[in-house]
Amino acid sequence: MKTSRFAWVLLAAGLGIFLTLTPARALDQGQVPAIYKNIFVQNGIPLVKKGEKILHPLPSSLRPKYTxxxxxxxxxxxxxxxxxxxxxxxxxxxxxxxxxxxxxxxxxxxxxxxxxxxxxxxxxxxxxxxxxxxxxxxxxxxxxxxxxxxxxxxxxxxxxxxxxxxxxxxxxxxxxxxxxVSVAEGPFVVKVTDSSAVIALKLNRKAPVKIILDKRGFDSPNPAFAHKIPIDMLEPGRSYTYTVAAGGHIETYSLATAPAQGSQKPFTFCFGSDSRNSINSGERNMNGVNAYVLRRAMVLASFKNAAFLQFTGDTMTGYKANIHDQKVQMTAFKRAILPWASRMPVFVGMGNHESLVWAWDDGSEYGLSCDRFPFADQSAEAIFASEFVMPENGPISEDGAWYDPNPHTDGDFPTYKGNVFYYIWGNTAMVVLNTHYLMGPSLPKDKTVGGNLWGYLLDNQIAWLAKTLADLEKNPKIDHIFITQHTPVFPNGGHGRGARSMWFGGSNKFKPVFNSVKPDAKQKIPGCLERRDQYLKILMSAQKLRGVLCGDEHNYSRLLVKEGIPLYDPAKYQPKDPLKITKSFWHITIGTVGAPYYAKVDAPWNLDYPANTDYLKAFSPRKALAFFHVNGKNINLEVVDSLTLELIDQVEFTPVGQ
Ligand SMILES: [Fe+2]
CATH class of the missing domain: 2.60.40 (Immunoglobulin-like)
Incomplete structure (x- = not known):
């Protein structure tokens, strides 16, 4: 790896002074992922050849606005x-x-x-x-x-x-x-299971940290900024007081472990997503985060004694071309969920706004962009993993898939570590997917560089999902399975058109673009709706599946996916052997923890709503937060407005659709 650094000198317009732009690290050609095309490195900077034009990175790719x-x-x-x-x-x-x-x-x-x-x-x-x-x-x-x-x-x-x-x-x-020495960020109680937890925090300077829990001491002795302290040998379904000692200061909080696997003891969990900023006014935009609504949601979750919050994507406005800017915004999200997240675990998934890119100036507002590289430490997935401490029991990456350009070496794709995973709470399993893995924001419009599509699950993630669902289905301790992913399978507002959900506007013509796939092998990649159908088929193999929990659309919708639901727009795509839904489940969208609202948009499954409620049962643009009250074999859904505390919707979630 080239370690020499170089300086860009740019005349600051109007000021008449010189600013030095120093990229975080000079690259060499060997660090450009082989799945991308038309990228070449000159003087440590990646450039793009688009037709006759050479595109240079947008200045934001090289220099942060904030650190x-x-x-x-x-x-x-x-x-x-x-x-x-x-x-x-x-x-x-x-x-x-x-x-x-x-x-x-x-x-x-x-x-x-x-x-x-x-x-x-x-x-x-x-x-x-x-x-x-x-x-x-x-x-x-x-x-x-x-x-x-x-x-x-x-x-x-x-x-x-x-x-x-x-x-x-x-x-x-x-x-x-x-x-x-101070705890600058945290403590966060994360990775909670029925016998363990992790306390994650960052200090203002390098120092050791000690956690005291139940008269036991857990040392993190190495002087460091960031600490992740594992706590083990805990009893299921129990509350523990814990104390963080850093420097001469202590702080005391409490955590509660998950009930024993298979427990029929009632508990409540909550779900929401999309807390990115709305208007540029006060706490509705705290550096890319709608801290006003997010904090209201945390208060409500805590007031209703939720055991945990599942938050699936769009934590902040993000989409940054600079790691520092992205981290500053993720820090704003983490600041907003404190201090509640010192006691209640918040499981976070990735959305499109967690995208972190190289962006090249092609004359458009955001530029031509792709998932940032080197993947190992600069991809959206790597930075997400560095900021959010999540379970790591998912697939490794797309390395080893048939389209891997170097089948015998790793590192050709970003990691799934901490962004695809599952966890179990009592008798309930939550499977967290990443519908924005390796997303190239310029696709499908501009294929110059390549990458993956918004809402397209690649082979290794699909295979992992099939295996994980099969294992959970066989597990006698599990009564209920939820899947959560950022983008909806069935959009009802905001993402019904275009390739911005798993519906792709009804088209099957979009595919991921990898340089390693030669033109004659392109037909081996399933079209986007074929891939959606493969995914839905896997879901239907899980009889315990109760719901798919999504965000992305900044409204609340409750859709009953059941036999007869229209899955295609015949004007755009109708397979010879259309998929039929054989197992009912709920499709819940709640992207309402702060992002600007969307109205309902027509899709085949919601036509004539609210006169017709065959499939779409509820829709609201309010600031909703969902509470799932799990009581043994039964689940009740309660959806509450986090600003007014009014009840928006309530339904017996199980048996599904009865
Ligand atoms: Fe989104």
Missing amino acids: ITMLQGSPKGTAKGFDFLFADREFGLNLNQGTLFYSLWQPAEGRFPLPKYRFDTPIKNGFARLDMDDLKGKFDFIGWEKQKKGMIYYRVADGRGRILYEGRFAFSGNGPFKVD
């Missing part, structure tokens, strides 16, 4: 308080203007420590000063003056008032002040 280093402001203790510098020298970034909001708070204040920002100070030329005199006397509700330690929570907004970041740090002293 975590810049936005967290590197607070430093002074005699009077703290100085912040909102800058990142590596990329020449500086937050010229803005506002720093801040407050004291303490993790022990209630089950869900939420800061109430009380003061603000301007950010000028990247610099801000926090005066601890502001937080004395009648504002010192945590007793820091006496204890000589405490915690500052803060919010960073830019010069136009847009919220960019929320952070916190622990401090000691009462003048001079010192920033201590």
Whole structure:
């Protein structure tokens, strides 16, 4: 691998100054995935040959707009308080203007420590000063003056008032002040099973961490920023208090393990997705996240004692061409689900907005783009895995499939690690799929580079799904199976047209584009609706399947998939041997945790709704969150408006369609 770095010099228009653009890492030709075509590397930068034209990366591919280093402001203790510098020298970034909001708070204040920002100070030329005199006397509700330690929570907004970041740090002293080792992000309780869990967190600087649970200590002794601490030998269906000790500070939360596999004990889980930003106003856009609605959803989930939240994609606006920008937005999502996610596991799947790309300037708004590479550490899938700690029991990758350009070596495809998986809660299994694996956002319109389609499940994921469903079907401890994926199989609003769901607007003509598939082998790739039918056939083999839970469309819809449901638009595609649905299941879409709403759009299964409710039973653009009340063999669905707490829909989920 080439390690030399180089600098791009660009005349900053209008300013008359030079900015240095330094790509994160110079590439060589050997790092361009063999599945892509027309990409060549020059001076460490990937370029695209499109016809006679050479396309260069959009500047955003090479230089971030924001980094975590810049936005967290590197607070430093002074005699009077703290100085912040909102800058990142590596990329020449500086937050010229803005506002720093801040407050004291303490993790022990209630089950869900939420800061109430009380003061603000301007950010000028990247610099801000926090005066601890502001937080004395009648504002010192945590007793820091006496204890000589405490915690500052803060919010960073830019010069136009847009919220960019929320952070916190622990401090000691009462003048001079010192920033201590602090939990900057987390703790998150993740990968919870009936006997184990993982506590994941990030610190403000490299240090060891210790978890104390039930008088047992779990050390993460190596000084590091990020820690994932496995907790084992837990009893099923039990609550545990746990304490995080980092530096001289401790925080205490609790977690609950899953019931024993096969348990008939009632529990509730909730489902939602799509919390990307809506309008550019206040918390509805906290750096790509609709933190206003997402936090309401977390409050509601916790108030209703949900055991876990399944959140399947579009955590943030994303689609970035830069790893730092993507991580900043994912951090905003993680900040918004805290502190509830310190107690309740949130299982996250990938959507189209988790896409992370190389984008080349072809004159269009977003450019020509493909999943970013090298896949091992820069793909959408790799960055998702680095930010979200999820189970890793899915397929490995598409390596080894017949279209693998190098069948005997790995690394020709991104990982499925942490983005395709399943987990079991009592008598219920949740299978999480990735309908956006290796997605090339420019497809199917522009095949210059290639990649996978939105909503197309490739062979290895399909094979894994078939095997996993067969195993769960045979498992006597499992009564109910759910599948969750970001894009709907049956769109009802927003994604009914075009290749932006598993319906592909009714067309079968779209296929993934891989350079390794020669023209005479193209017919071996099933068309997009043929692949959907293969997938549906696998679903129908699972008698325990109760529902497919989707997002992507920013509305709530409940569709009964049953015998007779129209599966084709004969004007576009009608196979000789059409698939027939032989097993009923619910298809639930809830992409309503913040993203802008969609109205209903006609599709073969929803014509004349609401006069005709043969298949589509409910539709709403409200900010819905679904609660599945599992009680042994029975499940009840309750859908609640997370803003008004009104009931939107309620139905006996089992037996399906009765
Ligand atoms: Fe989406």
